Amino acid sequence: EVQLVQSGAEVKKPGESLRISCKGSGYSFTSQWIGWVRQMPGKGLEWMGRIDPDDSYTNYSPSFQGHVTMSVDKSITTAYLQWSSLKASDTAVYYCARLASSWYGSPWGQGTLVTVSS
């Protein structure tokens, strides 16, 4: 079974750093891109960008460029999303998804809730 399993919920203070993870299994991890999506409380889905697990090439949405960093460790079939300095406005659920070449995501991870509060 193809699966993406994300790390658990996090509670952080403004200014702190954070890395969340997304572990793929059941398929060739380096054969398809991983995309990241933000969903703020009560809001819709927002595209953050994607990473190629084979060579770590990234495309960031302009709205997120410079504020988050995507990375992978293909030896453990895991993708990461990280922040160096969190803001309260980063409070959201973050999803990873396996991205097909024709730009659809399936499957999705279960989501990681990130809460940033002083």
Place this chain on the structure above:
Amino acid sequence: QSALTQPASVSGSPGQSITISCTGTSSDVGGYYYVSWYQQHPGKAPKLMIYEVSNRPSGISNRFSGSRSDNTASLTISGLQAEDEADYYCSSYTSSSTHYVFGSGTKVTVL
């Protein structure tokens, strides 16, 4: 890149058919076959329902169908069931620097 435009809500009675629209531009919905639809129940991850405008993934009921006309894509749910009550999002590849964009989302209510 603004979100694709969807109606905020659509409702129908059990057994009826409903259609959700998704309006973009020739730079996204109208320009590529890379339109997909996702279903999201409260507190759950999105689930792919339609890809490449009108293709259903394995395991998705044939009550769900997708189509496109010019810059507007549509998702039709026929034989509406209580379990179809959820939020639905369209998405598309875009030639803008964003590369990918979601719709604003539609809440489907089964009366």
